[in-house]
Amino acid sequence: MEDLRFxxxxxxxxxxxxxxxxxxxxxxxxxEVLVERVLPDAECxxxxxxxxxxxxxxxxxxxxxxxxxxxxxxxxxxxxxGGARPDTVSLRLAQAVRLIAENGQ
Amino acid sequence: xxxxxxxRAARDVRIAAGAGLARGKVVEARDATRLLEAVIxxxxxxxxxGDNQKQADLLSQALLAVDLSRVNDLHMVQSGVVLPxxxxxxxxxxxxxxxxxxxxxxxxxxxxxxxGGKIELGAVHTYLELxxxxxxxxxxxxxxxxxxxxxxxxxxxxxxxxxxxxTVVEATAFKDGIVIAQVNxxxxxxxxxxxxxxxxxxxxxxxxxxxxxxxxxxxPAAITEGQILTAMLAIKGIYAPxxxxxxxxxxxxxxxxxELLLPTYGERLGLKGKIATHFALNPHPALIPAIESGxxxxxxxxxxxxxxxxxxxxxxxxxxxxxxxxxxxxxAFCQTAGLYACDMFIGSTLQIDLQGNSSTVTTxxxxxxxxxxxxxxxxxxxxxxxxxxxxxGAEAAPDGAALLRRGRxxxxxxxxxxxxxxxxxxxxxxxxxxxxxxxNLELAPIMIYGDDVTHIVTEEGxxxxxxxxxxxxxEQAIRGVAGYTDVGRRRxxxxxxxxxxxxxxRRPEDLGINPLDADRSLLAARSIKDxxxxxxxxxxxxxxxxxx
Numbered sequence: 001m002e003d004l005r006f007x008x009x010x011x012x013x014x015x016x017x018x019x020x021x022x023x024x025x026x027x028x029x030x031x032e033v034l035v036e037r038v039l040p041d042a043e044c045x046x047x048x049x050x051x052x053x054x055x056x057x058x059x060x061x062x063x064x065x066x067x068x069x070x071x072x073x074x075x076x077x078x079x080x081x082g083g084a085r086p087d088t089v090s091l092r093l094a095q096a097v098r099l100i101a102e103n104g105q
Numbered sequence: 106x107x108x109x110x111x112x113r114a115a116r117d118v119r120i121a122a123g124a125g126l127a128r129g130k131v132v133e134a135r136d137a138t139r140l141l142e143a144v145i146x147x148x149x150x151x152x153x154x155g156d157n158q159k160q161a162d163l164l165s166q167a168l169l170a171v172d173l174s175r176v177n178d179l180h181m182v183q184s185g186v187v188l189p190x191x192x193x194x195x196x197x198x199x200x201x202x203x204x205x206x207x208x209x210x211x212x213x214x215x216x217x218x219x220x221g222g223k224i225e226l227g228a229v230h231t232y233l234e235l236x237x238x239x240x241x242x243x244x245x246x247x248x249x250x251x252x253x254x255x256x257x258x259x260x261x262x263x264x265x266x267x268x269x270x271x272t273v274v275e276a277t278a279f280k281d282g283i284v285i286a287q288v289n290x291x292x293x294x295x296x297x298x299x300x301x302x303x304x305x306x307x308x309x310x311x312x313x314x315x316x317x318x319x320x321x322x323x324x325p326a327a328i329t330e331g332q333i334l335t336a337m338l339a340i341k342g343i344y345a346p347x348x349x350x351x352x353x354x355x356x357x358x359x360x361x362x363x364e365l366l367l368p369t370y371g372e373r374l375g376l377k378g379k380i381a382t383h384f385a386l387n388p389h390p391a392l393i394p395a396i397e398s399g400x401x402x403x404x405x406x407x408x409x410x411x412x413x414x415x416x417x418x419x420x421x422x423x424x425x426x427x428x429x430x431x432x433x434x435x436x437a438f439c440q441t442a443g444l445y446a447c448d449m450f451i452g453s454t455l456q457i458d459l460q461g462n463s464s465t466v467t468t469x470x471x472x473x474x475x476x477x478x479x480x481x482x483x484x485x486x487x488x489x490x491x492x493x494x495x496x497x498g499a500e501a502a503p504d505g506a507a508l509l510r511r512g513r514x515x516x517x518x519x520x521x522x523x524x525x526x527x528x529x530x531x532x533x534x535x536x537x538x539x540x541x542x543x544x545n546l547e548l549a550p551i552m553i554y555g556d557d558v559t560h561i562v563t564e565e566g567x568x569x570x571x572x573x574x575x576x577x578x579x580e581q582a583i584r585g586v587a588g589y590t591d592v593g594r595r596r597x598x599x600x601x602x603x604x605x606x607x608x609x610x611r612r613p614e615d616l617g618i619n620p621l622d623a624d625r626s627l628l629a630a631r632s633i634k635d636x637x638x639x640x641x642x643x644x645x646x647x648x649x650x651x652x653x
Contacts, residue, residue, distance in 0.1 A: 099621060
């Protein structure tokens with residue numbers, strides 16, 4: 001296991017009113033993403049527990065692109081990764097930010 | 106005095122030599138090898154019917170057993186190198202030279218034998234190219250073909266897998282060659298005549314039905330969310346804006362995902378009747394839900410698919426069928442249809458380079474090409490207009506005079522940035538080039554040339570290469586959808602951003618695609634059993650696809 005943490009300053013707050021959302025599953029080649037609206041509007045953070053060791057550089061790139069494209073201000077992501085491919089990680093992050101942007105509790 | 110009928114005379118001598126083993130045209134299976142020894146001469150060009158699916162397996166085994174002092178150094182000219190026996194012929198010395206098109210199941214062994222010098226390679230062809238050469242410089246002296254049944258006269262019924270047979274027989278029988286057919290049964294009358302008897306010289310009844318390879322069945326249960334996202338990008342980013350009605354699909358999971366999204370996602374987008382109505386396509390089981398939902402008007406097929414016979418029979422409005430009710434396929438005609446009458450080819454590949462060249466050849470596997478290069482090539486002889494063809498032509502050359510501007514076939518490569526076993530789809534240099542260097546080939550085995558490719562679709566987005574104006578723009582458009590592969594990570598971020606502003610690259614969010622829709626619940630069928638249900642029980646999948 002490897003733990004990674006990323007913190008970014010972002011332009012805008014993530015849309016919607018939902019306080020938390022969860023997507024994906026913990027499985028080989030897959031990942032679970034819990035997203036919570038708990039941070040100041042201009043910040044976001046990602047805490048990653050991954051089964052695959054030595055991929056910090058790819059995570060940095062995936063997370064950097066994600067923050068740039070979606071500006072997920074105010075959100076903290078807790079990720080349980082079963083060694084998913086970077087394209088699967090990107091999809092789950094996009095799904096998480098979309099789900100919490102929907103209205104609801 | 107010059108004689109002008111030497112070949113006919115030589116053929117008659119061969120027929121007479123074989124006739125001693127036959128009653129009428131019928132030869133017992135146990136005499137098949139002796140028949141081949143009687144009619145084949147050393148160095149002959151022989152077409153051993155290895156199609157994409159249907160295999161003349163009894164005749165392959167019979168040929169492998171010949172006395173090498175009588176039959177040797179043959180030049181095999183066959184579209185498919187599919188059975189182990191096809192290569193055993195070279196190991197044993199029965200055959201020496203090979204011209205072919207496709208070698209999927211034997212791809213690893215054929216690579217080893219080429220490196221080992223066991224096979225003298227003519228060329229790896231596209232189907233139409235090899236068929237064309239049957240009529241010019243690779244005309245077979247002997248054709249060994251497969252059919253379902255024959256009558257005593259030698260009229261042949263090929264069943265749904267007609268495939269290459271009419272083409273092979275045409276080239277052989279009308280140029281003084283010998284045609285030998287293995288059949289599953291000899292009947293009083295055949296259900297329909299696919300090959301007339303005067304083109305068939307000998308018939309061998311096989312003890313067991315010829316082997317058919319199920320090549321076109323993709324289990325919906327194995328389709329991933331990434332493939333669903335990629336399929337949504339293709340539908341919304343290419344099918345919809347161009348209004349693609351006439352097309353061919355490759356056989357991968359990405360195109361199976363598209364087929365299964367038509368009745369759900371396509372319906373929601375209001376595209377029914379506007380896209381995907383006419384196909385050059387094998388009977389893909391994954392298309393059943395779209396057919397049942399009224400999307401598909403007509404399909405012409407290269408060959409059939411195991412388990413689809415009854416469904417096809419019952420859906421003759423959609424498929425081409427004979428007076429007996431079963432599918433009539435024809436590879437040469439369907440390849441021609443795909444080349445000239447389809448506005449789009451969309452399929453997967455194993456490697457794409459920075460110019461957009463693609464190949465399924467790796468240094469350890471030479472799978473050949475199959476139909477993709479004919480489907481995935483702009484037809485320079487095309488003259489009829491259609492909306493997608495004209496639109497693509499206008500995008501490629503916006504300043505040209507409209508009345509003189511050629512249209513363009515849409516040639517789309519689709520896939521996930523990382524394929525099987527996390528192997529990257531995008532590479533700086535194709536393995537095909539390395540292979541050509543090692544084998545001293547004059548041409549690298551490229552499946553689709555970059556200058557024919559118009560779009561590349563991955564889960565990261567759609568790259569429209571028609572809109573690229575320079576080689577550098579093209580390279581960055583490709584890098585811009587190459588995800589986190591090394592090729593993708595070495596992109597020029599500024600240039601990729603500008604290409605996106607111009608619509609050369611379009612991301613899911615640019616197309617209004619909700620990532621939450623990338624879910625297996627969006628597939629019209631999620632298992633083989635669902636496909637059986639959609640077909641009203643008419644589809645009978647082979648046992649390896651049944652888990653109930």
